[in-house]
Amino acid sequence: MKAVPGLDPPEYVDWSEDPELLREFGATALEDARRALIVEGLGDPARLRLYEGLVRNRLHDLQLKRWVRSGVLSKAWLGPGEEAVTVGACHALEAGDVVGPMIRNIGACHERGMSLASMFRGALGTEDGPARGRDLHFGDLEQGIVAPISMVGSLVPVCAGMALAFRLRGEPKVALTWAGDGTTGTAAFHEGVVSAVALRAPLIVVIQNNRIALGTPLAEGGAGRLAQLGGGYGISSLRADGNNVLDVFAATALARKEALAASRPVFVIADTFRMGGHATHDEGESRKILPADLFVHYGRRDPVRTYRAFLRQGGAGGEPVADAVLDEIEARVEAEVANAEREALSSQRTARPDPGGAGEGVFGP
Ligand SMILES: Cc1ncc(C[n+]2csc(CCOP(=O)(O)OP(=O)(O)O)c2C)c(N)n1
Ligand SMILES: [Mg+2]
Incomplete structure (x- = not known):
């Protein structure tokens, strides 16, 4: 896909295909026999939907960044380089499952x-x-998307509760949330996981180590330490x-199976890297803080781009995909983003929140 100098990290602007990395990408996907069965069994439409999801996540973030640059927004929390952790996990879920995304996982929406x-x-x-102008932490419970909670870790007990409800009602569904490497040190994370173990809740926590x-x-x-974390709770x-x-x-597909079959939480520990800042203000x-070679390695x-190149080449049970097919996906998502941008900017002109209604829908002591 086209890179945007000044908005994309420089490593993406200079990106070029590397046969050795593509070989590594395919080998990783097939390394574990049970995962290989899942990957090789993915049909072409599902493989392309994964690509579409990655592109949508990336272009969504680039649009927010454009708005920061042009003064429409003061700040945005983005996840360049981490999209696969969100998109891969979401696509492994079934209808009726719920997700609790954090700021880095807005693509889950x-x-x-x-x-x-x-x-x-x-x-x-x-x-x-979705939040009627009150907060940028939004979700949509009707679609099974719990809004992020600003205090990191707090979604773990919330999602544990939702998973418990599924088990008590005899519904074969899971709740999935993401927790960053830093979040694993919070009391809320620990309380949520311990509760899910004790109450046998089918919860998946994707630990997003960026x-x-x-x-x-x-x-x-x-x-x-993160890789050992599950052992302390007696879970996978x-x-x-x-x-x-x-x-x-x-x-994630394996984690879902296990969480349901064994009625217990499962961790997926996904190692990745934050190519941007915590938000747009500290890129x-x-x-300065992180070693330059990490940006090169993960860039x-x-x-x-790596997944696009892998699809073009074919492998892991997939036929080579023509450039035209991948270009069409990108063009379709670009148009979707452009239309959404127009609609939202129009709402900004015509649907400003009424300050008089600020207290509506707010619950507190
Ligand atoms: C309980 C709590 N403490 C501190 C903060 C401020 N804070 C927001 S994000 C963040 C870092 C979280 O790091 P990590 O869990 O690794 O997630 P990442 O931002 O890297 O995705 C902190 C400390 C918070 N929101 N909640
Ligand atoms: Mg982190």
Whole structure:
């Protein structure tokens, strides 16, 4: 896909296909026999839907960044380089499952059914947006999307409760939430996982290790600690390459099976890297804090471009996909983003929130 200099990380602007990395991508997806069965059994339409989801997630974020640059928004929380962790996990779920995305997983909203226009209205805080202009933490419970909670870790007990409800009602559904590497240190994360174990709730927690929490890099050896985390709770941890959408998909599909069959939570530990900042305001700081070679390493493994190149080449049970097919997907999503942008900007002009209604729908002591 086309890179946008100044908006995309420089590593994506300079990106070129590397046969060795494509070989590595296919080998990772097939390394585990059970995952290989899932990946090889994915039909071409499902493989292309994964690509479409990655492109939509990337272009959604680029649109928000454009708005920051042009002064429409003051700040945006984006996830360049981490899209496969969201898209791969969402696509492994079934209808009726619920998701609890955090800011880095906003792609879960569109991949689970929200329109981009609604999401952009949410970002612009319009009265006709999902939070009616109150907050940018939005979801849509009718579509099984729990709005993010600002306090990190708090979605783990919430989703544990939802998973418990599914088990008590005898419904074969799971709740899935994401927790960053930093979030795994919170009391809420621990309480949520311990409750899910004790109450036998079919919960999936995707631990999204992007190696940093705000401005604090994951300590040396931290990835090893995360990989061991499940052992402490007596539950499985399925490690996944967070830049490989097929691997995240297959690991999550296995986690879903286990969570339902054994009525217990399962971790998927996805290793990836934050190519941007915590938000748009500290991208430069990130480049100072984190070693430059990490940006080079993960930049070469852009989850969107690498997957596109892998699809073109064919492998892991898939036929080679023509450039025209992939270009058409990108053009369709670009048009979707452009239409959604127009609709949301129009709402910004015509549907400003009424300050008099600020207290409506707010619950508190
Ligand atoms: C309980 C709580 N403490 C602190 C914060 C401020 N804060 C917001 S995001 C963040 C870092 C989270 O890091 P991580 O879990 O690794 O997720 P990432 O941002 O890397 O995706 C912090 C400290 C918060 N929102 N909630
Ligand atoms: Mg992190």
